[in-house]
Amino acid sequence: MQAYANPARFNALALSVLPWCAGITVLLFAVGLYYSLVVAPQDYQQGETVRIMFIHVPAAWMALACYSVMALASAVAIIWRHPLADVAAKTAAPIGACFTFLALFTGSLWGKPMWGTWWVWDARLTSVFVLFLLYLGYIAIWQAIEEPARAARLAAIVALVGFINVPIIKYSVEWWNSLHQPASVLRADGPAIHSSILTPLLIMAGAYTMLFLTLHLIAMRTEIMKRRIHNMEQAEVQG
Amino acid sequence: MTVFWSLVRRDLVLTLRQGGGAGMALGFFLTVLVLLPLGIGPDLNFLQRLAPGALWITLLLSVLLSTDRIFAPDYEDGSLELMTMGPMPLELVALAKSVAHWLGTGLPLAILAPGLGVLLNLDTLLFGPIMLAMVLGSLALSLLACLGAAVTVGLRRGGMIISLLILPLYVPVLIFGVAATNSVTGVPELFGPSMLILTAISLASLVLAPIAAAAAVRAHMT
Amino acid sequence: MFSGLSFTVAQGEGLLLEGPNGTGKTSLLRILAGFGAIEQGALELKGADEELTIGQRAHYLGHQNALKLALSVEENLTFWANFMGQSVSSSTIADHLGAFNLESLSSYSAGLLSAGQKRRLALSRLELVSRPIWLLDEPSVGLDTASCALLADAMSRHMAAGGLLIASTHTDLGLTFKNKVNLGDLGGRAT
Numbered sequence: 001m002q003a004y005a006n007p008a009r010f011n012a013l014a015l016s017v018l019p020w021c022a023g024i025t026v027l028l029f030a031v032g033l034y035y036s037l038v039v040a041p042q043d044y045q046q047g048e049t050v051r052i053m054f055i056h057v058p059a060a061w062m063a064l065a066c067y068s069v070m071a072l073a074s075a076v077a078i079i080w081r082h083p084l085a086d087v088a089a090k091t092a093a094p095i096g097a098c099f100t101f102l103a104l105f106t107g108s109l110w111g112k113p114m115w116g117t118w119w120v121w122d123a124r125l126t127s128v129f130v131l132f133l134l135y136l137g138y139i140a141i142w143q144a145i146e147e148p149a150r151a152a153r154l155a156a157i158v159a160l161v162g163f164i165n166v167p168i169i170k171y172s173v174e175w176w177n178s179l180h181q182p183a184s185v186l187r188a189d190g191p192a193i194h195s196s197i198l199t200p201l202l203i204m205a206g207a208y209t210m211l212f213l214t215l216h217l218i219a220m221r222t223e224i225m226k227r228r229i230h231n232m233e234q235a236e237v238q239g
Numbered sequence: 240m241t242v243f244w245s246l247v248r249r250d251l252v253l254t255l256r257q258g259g260g261a262g263m264a265l266g267f268f269l270t271v272l273v274l275l276p277l278g279i280g281p282d283l284n285f286l287q288r289l290a291p292g293a294l295w296i297t298l299l300l301s302v303l304l305s306t307d308r309i310f311a312p313d314y315e316d317g318s319l320e321l322m323t324m325g326p327m328p329l330e331l332v333a334l335a336k337s338v339a340h341w342l343g344t345g346l347p348l349a350i351l352a353p354g355l356g357v358l359l360n361l362d363t364l365l366f367g368p369i370m371l372a373m374v375l376g377s378l379a380l381s382l383l384a385c386l387g388a389a390v391t392v393g394l395r396r397g398g399m400i401i402s403l404l405i406l407p408l409y410v411p412v413l414i415f416g417v418a419a420t421n422s423v424t425g426v427p428e429l430f431g432p433s434m435l436i437l438t439a440i441s442l443a444s445l446v447l448a449p450i451a452a453a454a455a456v457r458a459h460m461t
Numbered sequence: 462m463f464s465g466l467s468f469t470v471a472q473g474e475g476l477l478l479e480g481p482n483g484t485g486k487t488s489l490l491r492i493l494a495g496f497g498a499i500e501q502g503a504l505e506l507k508g509a510d511e512e513l514t515i516g517q518r519a520h521y522l523g524h525q526n527a528l529k530l531a532l533s534v535e536e537n538l539t540f541w542a543n544f545m546g547q548s549v550s551s552s553t554i555a556d557h558l559g560a561f562n563l564e565s566l567s568s569y570s571a572g573l574l575s576a577g578q579k580r581r582l583a584l585s586r587l588e589l590v591s592r593p594i595w596l597l598d599e600p601s602v603g604l605d606t607a608s609c610a611l612l613a614d615a616m617s618r619h620m621a622a623g624g625l626l627i628a629s630t631h632t633d634l635g636l637t638f639k640n641k642v643n644l645g646d647l648g649g650r651a652t
Contacts, residue, residue: 108357118357121281129273136266143258146572237566237573245543249532256531317525320496324516326546460496 007224010084014217021214028207035200049113054200056106058208059099063131066096066212070138071163074156084220086152087227089159090142091219095212097135103128134162148227242327243335250339253312261347264301268348271297272358283360290359291369291420298352298373299409302380305344306405307398309336309388310456319392323460329453333385337449341381349373364423368430372419372437376412379441382448383408389452392459411440463489464501468642470625472593475616477638478629480645486629487523489644490598493627494521506594519594524602526583530572534563534582537571538589545590553589561585561611576603581611588615595619597628609634 036054043050070092077085107125108118119125141158145151254260275293276286313319322332353361353370361369387405391397419433463485470476478486491497493504495516506515528537535554542549551567558564561581566574571582580603587595595616601609613634620626628638 117283117360119360120283121276121286126273126277126281129269133266133270133273136269140258140263140266233569234573237569237578238575241548242544242546245540249529249536249540252536253529253531312529315525316529317523317527318529320494320521320523320525321527321541322544323495324519324521325544326517327544461498 007084007087007228011221011224014221018214018217021210021217025207025210025214028203028210032200032203032207035203039196040200041196049110050197052106052110054204056103056110057201058205059103059106060128061205062208062212063096063100063103063128065209066092066099067131067134067159067163069216070096071159074159077152078156078160086148086156087220087223088216089156090152091223092216093135093138093142095215095219097132097139099208099212100128100132100135104132138162242325243331246322246327246332246335247339247342250336251343254339254343260305260343261351264305264344264348265351267304268297268301268352268355271300272355275359287360287362290356290361291365292417293359294352294356294361294369295373295413295416295420298348298377299380299406299413301348301352302345302377302384303402303405303409305340306384306388306401307391309340309385310392311388311397314392314459319456320460323456329456330449333389333449333452333456334445337382337385337452340385341378345377345381345384346374349377362424365420368423369420372416372434375434375437375441376416379412379437379444380409382441382444386448386452386455389455389459392456412437415440463644466502466642466644468640470627470640472623472625473620474640475620475626475628475636475638476640476642478627479641479643484644486644487598490521490596490627490629491523493594494519494596515594518592519596520587520590520592521596521598522583522587522600523598526579528571528579528582531570533568533570534558534574535567537582538586541586542589545592547590549589557585557589558582560588560615561608577605577608580604581608584612584615588619593623594625595627597626597630599630600628601630601632601634604632 032054036051040051040054042048070089073085073089073092076082077089104125107128111120112118138155138158141155142151145154272293275289279285279289310319313322323329325332327335350370350373352373353366356366356369383405386408387401390404391400394400415433415437419430419437422429422433466489468476478489480486488497492499493515495514504515506518527541529540532540535551535558538554538557539549539551542554555564555567558567561584563578563581563585566578571579574582580600584600597616600616601612604612609632613636616626616628616634616636
């Protein structure tokens with residue numbers, strides 16, 4: 001772990017890994033989208049609309065996963081003061097916010113033909129919405145504080161406090177009765193959905209994960225460069 | 240005129256670079272929109288009836304929240320003092336700052352907020368009218384916000400006082416904004432007159448608010 | 462705060478305000494700039510456009526620099542020039558930055574500058590827009606010796622060009638002021 005604490009070494013490593021990540025992402029998306037849009041059968045109730053789920057469900061998973069990455073990185077930043085951890089946390093946030101927005105947006109698209117309205121305040125939608133707001137608040141904290149060290153500390157606290165919300169989202173389906181579909185993939189008695197649906201869903205989930213990894217590596221590299229530029233400017237100006 | 244726009248441009252650039260403008264206000268707008276159904280209940284028909292008024296009140300609060308940064312940074316770093324020494328009367332300084340606030344916060348909010356009416360199941364017929372009314376009304380909101388900011392600049396607890404000062408002044412905008420919006424599905428003949436009154440409020444604020452704001456800044460300077 | 466104060470400053474002359482802390486040097490400069498009123502007496506600017514106040518004919522440099530840290534060095538200067546009614550080219554800006562050894566920093570954000578550099582940036586505003594009166598309150602605060610010399614140069618250029626200068630400073634800038642007022646002798650005291 002400490003070996004990669006050095007940003008320069010991280011940059012070199014990221015650069016060599018990036019093309020592979022990007023390649024796998026494209027490949028998984030190609031296969032996943034083919035299975036979701038062409039191979040997978042129509043739903044007998046939902047018709048073609050069910051295909052939105054292949055975009056929607058992994059996005060919702062990633063919304064949670066990104067927040068977990070962010071919270072984990074924040075914890076590492078607070079406990080071990082790992083120099084890359086707050087970079088990782090900071091850069092995960094906008095990506096996570098985008099996944100969350102995608103989940104909300106596609107959920108809304110799916111809801112229109114299903115419920116006859118764009119938006120329904122059921123428990124799960126509401127808590128994903130709150131997750132989106134947590135992302136926005138976290139991003140705003142970074143924006144509002146000039147000094148990176150102080151911003152990192154405060155943002156980490158915000159992320160960890162917000163992390164309490166993540167299990168609430170996961171189990172909100174059981175806590176509140178809702179209009180939404182009950183959780184169906186992760187059940188103790190095994191998946192309740194047919195493998196013709198489950199396969200493309202899992203491939204898409206893999207694609208999303210790789211997409212996150214790729215974007216996150218790029219964003220972390222960019223952030224490290226930005227900080228280096230800032231330091232160089234500072235050194236140059238104040239000589 | 241170039242003096243006027245140079246100030247508008249500077250304030251807009253600062254809002255964009257410091258990220259305190261429409262983005263933050265929109266975040267606040269979203270938050271309030273989540274709290275409403277949580278407090279009131281998720282019944283869509285009920286929310287639909289509530290939507291126009293709820294969107295308007297949320298707009299007022301979001302604009303209000305961004306007001307304390309209109310004059311405060313310039314007061315804190317000495318820029319406001321220099322502004323009183325320029326060739327442009329303080330009334331125009333206040334107007335320029337209001338215009339910048341409107342372009343940077345009020346107008347984007349007025350354009351984007353109605354879209355969020357989806358969350359409250361806003362009647363599709365109302366999206367156009369509410370946006371039009373909000374664009375017109377938000378000008379008055381920004382001008383009055385600027386007045387509040389000028390009165391409270393440099394005061395401790397200025398943020399609290401601003402709300403007390405300005406929200407009552409927002410009452411006419413709220414009444415006629417909601418009236419214009421609701422008239423579309425209620426009494427369509429009321430739409431025209433309500434919009435005219437809303438425009439009149441904005442135009443009157445355009446003339447009067449900067450004068451009062453300039454007087455307030457002068458009072459702080461001496 | 463003080464009473465019995467009377468002074469005249471003619472074209473091309475400087476007035477140095479002296480006295481210990483708290484005797485009202487800042488207050489006097491602020492009153493001249495138009496921030497604050499005098500209880501008794503009057504201020505008069507002869508031979509000037511009647512329409513304009515002293516403040517509108519003057520540059521005031523107080524304790525604060527009136528800089529926006531989110532704007533670049535050049536943007537800060539350009540804004541103040543435009544605001545004071547003057548359109549400027551970037552080469553003019555570069556010249557005036559050069560007078561305070563800041564020309565290499567023009568594209569950097571003002572937030573990166575050190576305290577002394579910020580003060581120099583505020584000072585470079587004085588000559589950018591030509592105004593006959595300079596009101597300077599401790600202009601040399603935060604400046605090193607070399608920068609103090611640049612400030613002294615700018616001040617003597619201003620007076621040589623027929624400008625009026627009223628300044629308070631505790632640093633010996635090597636300038637000779639024709640007039641001096643010691644506010645401490647006038648019963649000025651901390652209030």
